[in-house]
Amino acid sequence: MKTNPGIKALVLIASLLLLIPISKSWYSFLARSFSDDADENETPDNPLEYTVLTDSTTTFEILSDSTVAIGKCNLSQPKNISIPEKVCIRGKEYTVTSIGDRAFFKCSSLENIEIPESVTHIGKAAFENCSSLKNIEIPESAKHNRTFYYCSHLTNIEFPATIKSIGNSAFKGCTSLNNIKIPAGVISIENLTFKGCSSLKNIEIPETVISIGVSAFEGCSSLNNIKIPAGVISIERGAFWGCSSLENIEIPENVTSISFSVFKNCSSLTNIEIPTNIFSIGFSAFENCSNLTSIEIPKSVIFIGHSAFAGCNNLNVVIDNSKDSVKIEEDAFKECKSVRYTRLIVDD
Numbered sequence: 001m002k003t004n005p006g007i008k009a010l011v012l013i014a015s016l017l018l019l020i021p022i023s024k025s026w027y028s029f030l031a032r033s034f035s036d037d038a039d040e041n042e043t044p045d046n047p048l049e050y051t052v053l054t055d056s057t058t059t060f061e062i063l064s065d066s067t068v069a070i071g072k073c074n075l076s077q078p079k080n081i082s083i084p085e086k087v088c089i090r091g092k093e094y095t096v097t098s099i100g101d102r103a104f105f106k107c108s109s110l111e112n113i114e115i116p117e118s119v120t121h122i123g124k125a126a127f128e129n130c131s132s133l134k135n136i137e138i139p140e141s142a143k144h145n146r147t148f149y150y151c152s153h154l155t156n157i158e159f160p161a162t163i164k165s166i167g168n169s170a171f172k173g174c175t176s177l178n179n180i181k182i183p184a185g186v187i188s189i190e191n192l193t194f195k196g197c198s199s200l201k202n203i204e205i206p207e208t209v210i211s212i213g214v215s216a217f218e219g220c221s222s223l224n225n226i227k228i229p230a231g232v233i234s235i236e237r238g239a240f241w242g243c244s245s246l247e248n249i250e251i252p253e254n255v256t257s258i259s260f261s262v263f264k265n266c267s268s269l270t271n272i273e274i275p276t277n278i279f280s281i282g283f284s285a286f287e288n289c290s291n292l293t294s295i296e297i298p299k300s301v302i303f304i305g306h307s308a309f310a311g312c313n314n315l316n317v318v319i320d321n322s323k324d325s326v327k328i329e330e331d332a333f334k335e336c337k338s339v340r341y342t343r344l345i346v347d348d
Contacts, residue, residue, distance in 0.1 A: 060087060061100060069098035069121075079109050079132075085116035099126045108132060115139050122147050134176075138163070148174060159183050166193050168213070175199055178222075184208055189216050191236070198222060201245075205229055212239050221245060224268075228252055237261055237282070244268055251275055258285045260305060267291060276300055281308050283329065290314060303327045310334040318342065 059071040068087060081104075087094050096116060101123035104110060110130045115122075119139050127133060128149040136148065137158040148154060150173035157171070161183050169192040171177060178199045182189070184206040191213035194200060200220045207229045215238040217223060224245040228235070232252045237259040240246060244267045251258070253275045260282030263269060269289045274281075276298045283305030286292065292312050297304070297319045306329040309315060315336045319326060322343040333339045 060089065060094070060096075062089070062094065063098065066095060067097045068094040069100045069123075070096065070103045071100045072102075073104050073107060078104075078107055080112045081110065082114040083116055083119070085118045097121065099123055101125060102128065104130055106130070125149055127151060146170060146172070150174070152176060159186075161185065164188075165190060168192055169195070172196055178202075180204070182206055182209070187211070189213055191215060192218070195219055201225075207231055210234075212236060214238055215241060218242055230254070235259060235262055238264070240266060242266075247271070251278070253277060258282055260284055261287070263289060265289075274298060274301070279303065281305060283307055284310070287311050294318070296320065301326060304332045305329050306331060307334065308332045309336055312336050316340075 058073055060068045061071040062068050068089070070083060073081070083096060085096060087096060095118050097118055098121040099115070099119060102125045103123065104127050105125055106129045108129065108131045111132050111134055113133070113136065115137070117139050124146045126147050128146065131150070131152045133148070133151045134153050135156045136154065138160050146167065146169040148171050149169050152173065152175045154174045155176045155178065157177070157180060159182060163183060163186055165186060165188040166182065168190045171194050172192050173196045175196065175198050177197045179202050180200065181204045185208055186206055187208055188211045189209060193213065193216045195215050195217070196219045198219060198221050201222045202225055203223070205226070205228065208231070209229050210231050211234045212228070212232060214236040218238050218241040221242060221244045223243045224247060226246065226249065228250060230252050231254065233254045235255055238261045240249070241261050241264045244265060246266050247268050248271050249269065250273060255275065256277055257280045258274070258278060261284045262282070264284045264287045267288060267290050270291050270293065272292065272295060274295065274297060277300055278298065279300055280303040281301060284307045285305065286309050287307050288311035290311060290313055292315045294316045295318070297317065299320045301321070302325065304326060309317065310331050311334070313335045317333060317336055317339045319339065320342050323341050
C-alpha cells in the first residue's frame, strides 16, 4: 500500500518539532495558526499584564475578576496624569484599586496626579524620585509606604481622614514640604517618615498618636515648633536628630525612656523638662545641644548613656540622686559647665 505524500510530510514536520528546541512562544504561535478556534484577541501568555493605550501608556496588572492595579507608567516623562477609576481591557471593565510598587518611579517631570477614590493601596516607592511633583491628595482608604520618597518639590499633602499610620519613609527627602497637619485618628508616625524634610517648619500631631518612629523627623532643620501629644508612649532613636531650629519640646509623662540620639544636634534647644517616670537616658540623647543652659534629672533616672550630654558646653546639670545610685557611662557630661548631685552617697 502506497503512503500518502501529505502524511509523510506531516510526520517529518512532527519529528523535527520534537528534535529541535523551540521556544514556548513559537509553539503557541503554531497552535494558534493551525487552530480553527484561533482568536486574534485571545489572552497573552502572561494574563497579568496588558498594555492599554489611554491618555498615556500604562501597564495594568489584573488582581481579580473585577480589579486591576497600575503596574507601570511606560511614558518616559509624563507631566500630568489622571488615573481612571475604571478601565476596559479586552472588552471587560475593571476597577482600579491599587498603584503598584515603583509604578511612577523616577518620573521626574510629573507635576500633577489625580488618584481616584477607588484606590485603596499605594505601593512602595510608587512615586519615588518624582522630583517635580508639587501637590498630592491621598484617597481616603489608601495605604502607603515609602510612597513619596524624595519628591523634592512636593509642598502640600492632603491626608485622608481615615488614615491610621504614616508609613516608613513615606515623605523622606521631601525638601520643599513646609507645613503638615496630620488628621485625628493617626496612631503612629513610622520610621524615617519625614526624615530630611529640611523646609518643614510646623507640624500638628493629633492626640491619637501613641508612637513616633526611628528618625521620624531627623534632619528637619527648619522645624521650630512641635507639640508631642500626652498619649505618646514611645519616641524612638534619632526621632528629632538634627532638628537644629527646635527651641522647646515637652516629653510626655507616659514616655519611660529617652532613646539614643533622640535630640542629638538640636543646637537651638533651650528648654527641656524630663518627666519623673523616665528611668534611662540613652547615649548621645542630647549631644551637642549647645544652647541648653540647665536641666534637672529626676530621681527615677538610673542610667545615663555614653555622651548623653556631651558638647552641651553651656549646660548646668542637677541630678536628683546620689552618684552611686545612677550608672553613668563615659563622657556622659563631657564639656558640660557643671554637674551636681542633690543627694549624698549612702554608705552600707
